[in-house]
Amino acid sequence: MSEPFSARLRTATWTDHKAAEQTTFLDDLTRGRLPLAAHAALTAQHHLIYEVLEEAARPWAGHPVAGAFHHDGLTRLPALAADLEFLLGADWRDALSPVPATAEYTARLRETAFTWPGGYVAHHYNRYLGDLSGGQYVARALARAYHLDGDGLRFYDFTPLGDLDAFKNGYRAALDAAPWDGAEQERIVDEVRLAYRLNTEVLADLGRVHPNPFPPEVIAQIMRHMNDDHAGDSLLICRAALPEHTRPQASAAVMSGMDAVGLEFRAVVDGVDTPIRVPFAQRLTERAQVRVEVTRLYREACQVLGVPAR
Known part of the structure; x- marks a missing residue:
């Protein structure tokens, strides 16, 4: 028995799929290394893309093959509008300016998804099956990184579809049942x-x-x-972050990392190597803010410990 088309399609596009998932921007965004404005910017690009893709869905609604793939529960535009209003306010439409790749993407959609059933299905599969799979991981990561709960993440909520695994299985079955010959399948791939x-x-x-x-x-x-010039300051910051009764036991500290929301140290506390994380007062968005924030942490530590600041 020949391999089902859905399996061949997944295998043939797997490298491209992973490349899309492993971009630096998406990695930084899901790890909370970027400001919330970056999430809003991605949401705005999604709105521009889905505006065209969901416009293309309407003429295929009665088509015997292409019409089988869209479901009302997949429609994303209302959720994207709600997310953008939450993230940007009432003037969110001002943010709907395509980056060059989005302009190329939407042009390709208009070229293929309105006139070629297989092209429409190819783009439909790429977007919606991705949203139902890796997109769910992205939603959880964004919720953790930016403290979002529902609002701002409606795009990723497919509750009307019910069991997402069952829906995806049905979608793949429709791909396998579509009456495309080998040449058409290759075009779709x-x-x-x-x-x-x-x-x-x-x-x-x-x-x-x-x-x-x-x-x-x-x-x-x-x-x-x-670590070279402010080791003493690091020790003071770490001592102030510790419970009062353990502060005198901290004898050394080195900075071991940082991100947009805090500093990480390794301190020796009562002879034991101890990780200490010290949060910033706010998420930082540029390097110049680090010096200001570290100075604040140092001065606050001096106040807590009752030692004079330099």
Whole structure:
């Protein structure tokens, strides 16, 4: 028995799929290394893409093949509008400006998804099956990183579909049952691969607009400065962060890492290597803020410990 088309499609596009998931922008976003504005920017690009894709769904509603793939519970535009209003306020439509890759993406959608049933299904599969799979991980990561609960993440909520695994199985069964010959299947595979590439380029463009202010090389520079020139300050900051009865037992400290929301140290407390995380007062968005925030932490530590600040 030949391999089902859904399995062949997944295998043939797996490398493209992983490339889209592993962009620096998406990694930084899901780890909370970027400001919330970066999440809003991605949401705005999604709105521009789904506006075209869901416009294309309407003429295929009665089609014997293409019409089998869309479900009202998949429709994303109302959720995207709600997310953008929550994230940006009443003027959220002002943010609907495409990055270059989104302009290319929507142009490709208009070229293929309105006139070619297989092209429509290729883009439909790329977006919605991704939203129902890896998109659910992204939603959980964004919720943790930015303390979101429902609002701002409606795009990823597919509650009307019920059991998502059952829905995806039905979707794959429809792919397997579609009466496409081998040549048409290959065209669809190629179009899905192109869709993944376009998605990856959208994320890359957003990474250029919203770069991580604290990439590894910047963190390494800050750590060297703190550990070479301010080891005593680090120890004071760590002592102030400890419970009062253990503060005198902290004998040394080095900075071991940081992100946009706090500093990480390794301190020797009563002879034991101890990790200590000290949060910033707010999420930082640029390198210049680090010096201001570390100075604040140092001065507050001096006050807590009753020692004079320099």
